[in-house]
Amino acid sequence: MDGEKQQAHSNRFISLVTRDTLAMVLAGGRGTRLGGLTRRRAKPAVPFGGEFRIIDFVLSNCINSGIRRVSVLTQYMAHPLIRHMHQAWGFLRGEFGEFVEVVPAQQRMGEAWYRGTADAVYQNLDIIAEHEPRFVLVLGGDHVYKMDYGPMLGFHIGHEADVTVGCVDVSLDEARGFGVMTVGDDQRVRSFDEKPETPTPMPGRPDRALASMGIYVFNTDYLVRMLEEDAANSDSSSDFGKDILPRAVAENHGVYAYHFNKHIDSGTGYWRDVGTLDGYWNANLELINVTPELNLYDRDWPIWTYQEQVPPAKFVFDDQGRRGEAVNSMVAGGCIVSGATVRRSLLFSSVLVAERSVIEDSVILPDVVIGADCRIRRAVIDSDCHIPDGTQIGIDEVADARRFEVTHEGIVLVTREALNG
Numbered sequence: 001m002d003g004e005k006q007q008a009h010s011n012r013f014i015s016l017v018t019r020d021t022l023a024m025v026l027a028g029g030r031g032t033r034l035g036g037l038t039r040r041r042a043k044p045a046v047p048f049g050g051e052f053r054i055i056d057f058v059l060s061n062c063i064n065s066g067i068r069r070v071s072v073l074t075q076y077m078a079h080p081l082i083r084h085m086h087q088a089w090g091f092l093r094g095e096f097g098e099f100v101e102v103v104p105a106q107q108r109m110g111e112a113w114y115r116g117t118a119d120a121v122y123q124n125l126d127i128i129a130e131h132e133p134r135f136v137l138v139l140g141g142d143h144v145y146k147m148d149y150g151p152m153l154g155f156h157i158g159h160e161a162d163v164t165v166g167c168v169d170v171s172l173d174e175a176r177g178f179g180v181m182t183v184g185d186d187q188r189v190r191s192f193d194e195k196p197e198t199p200t201p202m203p204g205r206p207d208r209a210l211a212s213m214g215i216y217v218f219n220t221d222y223l224v225r226m227l228e229e230d231a232a233n234s235d236s237s238s239d240f241g242k243d244i245l246p247r248a249v250a251e252n253h254g255v256y257a258y259h260f261n262k263h264i265d266s267g268t269g270y271w272r273d274v275g276t277l278d279g280y281w282n283a284n285l286e287l288i289n290v291t292p293e294l295n296l297y298d299r300d301w302p303i304w305t306y307q308e309q310v311p312p313a314k315f316v317f318d319d320q321g322r323r324g325e326a327v328n329s330m331v332a333g334g335c336i337v338s339g340a341t342v343r344r345s346l347l348f349s350s351v352l353v354a355e356r357s358v359i360e361d362s363v364i365l366p367d368v369v370i371g372a373d374c375r376i377r378r379a380v381i382d383s384d385c386h387i388p389d390g391t392q393i394g395i396d397e398v399a400d401a402r403r404f405e406v407t408h409e410g411i412v413l414v415t416r417e418a419l420n421g
Contacts, residue, residue, distance in 0.1 A: 018153060
């Protein structure tokens with residue numbers, strides 16, 4: 001009975017903390033490493049996993065964690081993201097103090113757009129003041145992951161931190177693209193280097209480094225003070241990773257590291273950086289594994305989104321050489337596989353694959369039409385593309401490179417612009 005009381009008290013504590021937290025999601029990034037996928041949309045609006053957008057994962061984490069006051073800060077190519085937000089995230093009840101609000105860049109502090117991640121929050125300090133949270137949870141809108149923010153908030157309070165940084169261990173090569181930390185036994189951050197050429201390895205693990213996830217818990221009054229001081233510094237780039245956190249560590253403030261890998265509960269331990277085309281392709285195709293790390297079927301931690309009203313997927317014809325089939329694949333609603341073969345691939349909604357075509361190891365985004373007698377391998381096909389009959393993609397790398405983007409790993413990105421060019 002004592003254990004049950006302790007658990008009930010712990011859950012009540014987390015509930016009170018999450019209700020006193022405002023999440024600010026930074027969703028204005030260009031995502032240039034995704035190439036043509038972000039030519040018409042911000043990275044958080046890029047489709048992922050057959051039914052979702054990348055931003056759905058961070059917003060679902062908030063809702064599932066009990067954080068129901070969320071401001072989404074947009075800037076670059078915002079319209080597709082704003083449209084998705086209105087369609088998918090308008091179900092919260094304002095009369096109960098719940099909201100997921102879209103905050104376009106409004107140049108409140110002058111004529112400049114957001115200069116960096118810290119400046120994006122600084123230019124919206126009036127929103128923080130309006131909601132009067134005890135804590136501000138700053139999140140990026142461009143990673144795919146499942147995380148309960150409640151334990152991280154509890155860690156932050158337990159360590160009497162000014163700011164807590166979510167972190168994961170990554171390879172030294174990957175670490176060059178992240179903020180890299182060293183920490184003491186008490187989990188206090190001793191150094192913070194943004195995207196270092198030579199990352200500092202973890203003690204006892206010479207091939208791994210501790211990298212920032214771009215997830216921060218701030219005491220509100222501390223955050224406001226740091227942002228105001230940073231805004232007064234004309235030499236600052238106004239970025240959390242480049243300016244705010246290194247300065248906080250250098251001035252010996254209470255900066256602590258919350259190691260995501262060590263605090264995860266069952267089912268909420270997945271995190272992927274999908275910032276490159278290779279990473280995006282890999283993360284999507286991981287989902288077709290028999291037991292993928294990211295469980296989209298988890299009813300205890302659902303991923304919320306807008307579900308387009310489309311009919312079920314259909315597979316037609318059963319003739320030799322003209323059989324509609326999908327093997328080791330995921331196929332969303334509205335798709336028609338007409339006498340074609342799909343292997344180890346992921347088809348988003350309303351994709352049509354015509355007769356005798358073969359699709360292998362590919363990610364096909366919504367509303368794509370693939371003509372007859374096509375052969376497509378190791379490709380990402382952007383939405384609304386019409387692939388002519390007889391097209392071959394991923395077969396001849398030299399020919400592909402003349403028309404399309406081809407990555408280090410040989411993944412071919414096909415966009416409308418490239419097809420029409």
